[in-house]
Amino acid sequence: MSDNPMLKFTTVMRDMPEKRPPDLRAQDFREIYAEYAADKAREQSSRCSQCGVPYCQSHCPLHNNIPDWLRLTAEGRLKEAYEISQATNTFPEICGRICPQDRLCEGNCVIEQSGHGTVTIGQVEKYITDTAWDEGWVTPAAPTQERSESVGIIGAGPGGLAAADMLRREGVQVTVYDRYDRGGGLMTYGIPGFKLEKDVVMRRMAQLEAGGVNFRLNCNVGEDITFDEMRAKHDALIIATGVYKSRELQGPGSGAKGIVRAIDYLTTSNRQSFGDAVPEFDDGTLNASGKRVVVIGGGDTAMDCVRTAIRQGATSVKCLYRRDRTNMPGSQREVANAEEEGVEFAWLSLPKGFSGDPVTSVRVQQMRLGAPDITGRQSPEEIEGAVHDEPADLVIKALGFEAEELPVLWGQPELQVTRWGTIKAEFTSGRTSLPGVYAIGDIVRGASLVVWAIRDGRDCADAIMADFATPQAVAAE
Structure with missing residues (x-):
C-alpha cells in the first residue's frame, strides 16, 4: 500500500494554483490563475480516491475518464494522461479553463461529499494539455486515407470545431463557415481573456487548419452563400450557429442610449484586446471607463460583463439579479472572483424602467422569493413600495440568448424548430x-x-x- 500514489486526500489538502491578487488582475485581461508546477499537479492528482463509481466522470457531459488521467498524472505519466484526456475531449485545455467544474465534475467528487475538499480536476486538466502543447504532443489530424465525402459546418464555435476535428481524423473533407473574421465563436469573442486567453483558442484554430479543415470566414449564410447552395456542395451539413439573439428588457426608457447588449459589449472588448480598430470602444459607447455600470442578469455572461467593466476602469460596477445568490444560474466561483475584484451584487432586484437618454439611472424593484415554480425554484415576487433609483451611465443587458429564426433567414420552411425557436434535432445524432x-x-x-x-x-x-457507411453497404449488396 505504501507504493500507492493515490488516496492521499486525508493527508494532502486541496490546493488551487495561486490566484493573482485582485488589484493586479483587475488591471489586465490575463488569466487569473497561475499554472501548476509538475510536483503540485502530481500532489493534487494523488488526492483522488479512485472510487468505484466515479461521479466526476458520470457528471461530465463528455464522460471524461478523470480517475485514470488523475492517476497517470500522479505517477508522472503525463503523455499517457494527455492521450486519455484527448480521447474523449477535443479541447481539454479550454474545458479546464472555462467549464463550471463546481457544478459538474468537482461538485460531484466523492471526497468533496465527505468533507475533504474536491480534487482540483479542472486545473489538472488544464495542466496536462498545456504541457502536451509545450512538449509537442498535440498534433494535427493525419487521416490514413482521404475520403470523398464532404461536410459543411455552419458555425466555428466549439460544437462545429469538435465535429470538424472528428470528421477530419476520418479523412472527410470539411469546410467550416462562420460569420466572424476569426473562428472560435463565443470562445473567441464572448468569453473574456481573464477566463480564456485568446492564443489558447487561436492555436487550436491553427491546428485544425493544419489538419486540413477549410475555413470560410466573414461568410453569412443566406447572404454570401445560400443554404441550398451549401446542400448542393456538401454530402452533409451541420448547423452549429449557437444562439446570438439577445433577450430584451422591457419597461419605460429601455431604448435609451447607454443600454447595450452583453454580446456587443463583450465582443467589442475582445476585439480591442486583439488590437482591432473598434470605433464603439474608442468613442465610449461600449467602454466602461469612468462610468457607473449596472449589469442586469445572474448567469455566466453577466459575470463576464461585470469583471470586464472592472478591468476597463469603471467608477463602480453593480450586478442586479431578481433572485438570491443561491438561486442564480452562474458559477459561484465566478461570483466570488467578481466580489474580490470590487463588483457589488444587488440580489432580489428587478429593473422596472430607466431614466434619461443617455441613461442616468435604473428604476429597481426589490423582490422576495415566494412559492416554487414548475422547475422547483422559488419564484420572485415584488415587495410593494420597495422601489429605488440606481445611478447608471452604462447598463448592460445579460439576460440570456435566444435562437434566430433560421428557417426564415435561410428560406428553409421545412426545417423544423421547437416552440422556443431552436432546431428540432434527434438526440445524440x-x-x-x-x-x-x-x-x-x-x-x-x-x-x-x-x-x-x-x-x-x-x-x-x-x-x-455511420450514415455515410449505410449507402455504401447497400450498394455493396
Whole structure:
C-alpha cells in the first residue's frame, strides 16, 4: 500500500494554483490563475480516491475518464494522461479553463461529499494539455486515407470545431463557415481573456487548419452563400450557429442610449484586446471607463460583463439579479472572483424602467422569493413600495440568448424548430427534419455550456460517419 500514489486526500489538502491578487488582475485581461508546477499537479492528482463509481466522470457531459488521467498524472505519466484526456475531449485545455467544474465534475467528487475538499480536476486538466502543447504532443489530424465525402459546418464555435476535428481524423473533407473574421465563436469573442486567453483558442484554430479543415470566414449564410447552395456542395451539413439573439428588457426608457447588449459589449472588448480598430470602444459607447455600470442578469455572461467593466476602469460596477445568490444560474466561483475584484451584487432586484437618454439611472424593484415554480425554484415576487433609483451611465443587458429564426433567414420552411425557436434535432445524432442536415450545440439545446457543444459535435460526427457507411453497404449488396 505504501507504493500507492493515490488516496492521499486525508493527508494532502486541496490546493488551487495561486490566484493573482485582485488589484493586479483587475488591471489586465490575463488569466487569473497561475499554472501548476509538475510536483503540485502530481500532489493534487494523488488526492483522488479512485472510487468505484466515479461521479466526476458520470457528471461530465463528455464522460471524461478523470480517475485514470488523475492517476497517470500522479505517477508522472503525463503523455499517457494527455492521450486519455484527448480521447474523449477535443479541447481539454479550454474545458479546464472555462467549464463550471463546481457544478459538474468537482461538485460531484466523492471526497468533496465527505468533507475533504474536491480534487482540483479542472486545473489538472488544464495542466496536462498545456504541457502536451509545450512538449509537442498535440498534433494535427493525419487521416490514413482521404475520403470523398464532404461536410459543411455552419458555425466555428466549439460544437462545429469538435465535429470538424472528428470528421477530419476520418479523412472527410470539411469546410467550416462562420460569420466572424476569426473562428472560435463565443470562445473567441464572448468569453473574456481573464477566463480564456485568446492564443489558447487561436492555436487550436491553427491546428485544425493544419489538419486540413477549410475555413470560410466573414461568410453569412443566406447572404454570401445560400443554404441550398451549401446542400448542393456538401454530402452533409451541420448547423452549429449557437444562439446570438439577445433577450430584451422591457419597461419605460429601455431604448435609451447607454443600454447595450452583453454580446456587443463583450465582443467589442475582445476585439480591442486583439488590437482591432473598434470605433464603439474608442468613442465610449461600449467602454466602461469612468462610468457607473449596472449589469442586469445572474448567469455566466453577466459575470463576464461585470469583471470586464472592472478591468476597463469603471467608477463602480453593480450586478442586479431578481433572485438570491443561491438561486442564480452562474458559477459561484465566478461570483466570488467578481466580489474580490470590487463588483457589488444587488440580489432580489428587478429593473422596472430607466431614466434619461443617455441613461442616468435604473428604476429597481426589490423582490422576495415566494412559492416554487414548475422547475422547483422559488419564484420572485415584488415587495410593494420597495422601489429605488440606481445611478447608471452604462447598463448592460445579460439576460440570456435566444435562437434566430433560421428557417426564415435561410428560406428553409421545412426545417423544423421547437416552440422556443431552436432546431428540432434527434438526440445524440443531431439529425434534423431535412435529409443530410444535422444540428448541434446551443441552436438545439438553447444557451448552454461549451462542454455540451463539444459533446454534441463529437456525437454528430459519429452519426455522420455511420450514415455515410449505410449507402455504401447497400450498394455493396
